Amino acid sequence: MHHNFLFDLDQTLLDFHASEYKALGIVLTVNGLPFSDEIYQAFKAYNKSLWLELEKGTITRTELFTRRFEDVFRRCGGETYGLDPLQVNDDFIRTMSVNGVPMKGAPEFLRKLKTGIPDAGIYIASNGATVNAKGRIASTGLDRYIDGIFVSEDMGAAKPSAAFFEFILERIREPRESCIMIGDSLSSDMLGAKNASMASVWFMPEGDVSAAVKEYEIDYCASSFDSLYSILAGWAAARDSGRKAVFTASDACS
Numbered sequence: 001m002h003h004n005f006l007f008d009l010d011q012t013l014l015d016f017h018a019s020e021y022k023a024l025g026i027v028l029t030v031n032g033l034p035f036s037d038e039i040y041q042a043f044k045a046y047n048k049s050l051w052l053e054l055e056k057g058t059i060t061r062t063e064l065f066t067r068r069f070e071d072v073f074r075r076c077g078g079e080t081y082g083l084d085p086l087q088v089n090d091d092f093i094r095t096m097s098v099n100g101v102p103m104k105g106a107p108e109f110l111r112k113l114k115t116g117i118p119d120a121g122i123y124i125a126s127n128g129a130t131v132n133a134k135g136r137i138a139s140t141g142l143d144r145y146i147d148g149i150f151v152s153e154d155m156g157a158a159k160p161s162a163a164f165f166e167f168i169l170e171r172i173r174e175p176r177e178s179c180i181m182i183g184d185s186l187s188s189d190m191l192g193a194k195n196a197s198m199a200s201v202w203f204m205p206e207g208d209v210s211a212a213v214k215e216y217e218i219d220y221c222a223s224s225f226d227s228l229y230s231i232l233a234g235w236a237a238a239r240d241s242g243r244k245a246v247f248t249a250s251d252a253c254s
């Protein structure tokens with residue numbers, strides 16, 4: 001019997017913001033511009049507001065990519081004459097895709113999961129760009145523990161749609177009862193698991209946890225990789241013994 005663990009990528013196994021920070025530092029330095037925490041924080045805030053505008057349809061992707069670097073150039077104050085914001089944006093995206101940063105403890109956790117749980121299938125279930133996801137995973141070496149990578153860009157469906165999960169079940173040829181979704185996002189990971197009638201672990205829960213657990217029908221919560229491992233090992237052992245997975249984890253949803 002296989003136990004299939006479907007992991008969200010960003011802020012679950014990889015630190016998206018750390019990669020962004022690293023990549024921004026590299027591209028600005030290469031172009032002779034200054035880089036600091038302050039510049040990164042300003043970039044992050046402005047970028048977020050631009051993504052919201054893109055979602056509302058008030059700007060295009062190209063405008064987003066152009067404007068975020070025009071803003072950085074203004075803040076850097078250095079010699080930016082002749083620098084093309086779109087070119088620097090391309091360099092930034094490429095640099096980020098080869099500079100993955102694991103969440104602290106993620107490599108040890110995945111190794112333990114792969115070696116400690118017999119018949120563990122470890123999969124990535126991520127929304128986003130394929131090159132960025134696959135490149136970052138490969139650059140951390142975590143791919144050695146991973147059996148398959150599913151990214152929405154390739155699939156014609158994204159979390160939280162049930163279709164996203166059906167696609168994965170079909171590809172891995174496993175029943176949904178053998179799968180558990182682990183992620184930090186309520187709106188994509190937990191809602192997606194609910195839509196697909198799949199077991200779920202909310203990783204790094206925050207806010208009104210008990211209300212969210214009820215609304216999204218979340219099975220387990222974990223605030224650390226140690227706690228996550230206990231939960232997943234307990235879930236797998238219960239399935240092996242044919243029992244319903246009822247056990248008390250130290251960090252279960254309360």
Ligand SMILES: [Mg+2]
Binds near residue numbers: 010
């Ligand atoms: Mg995430």
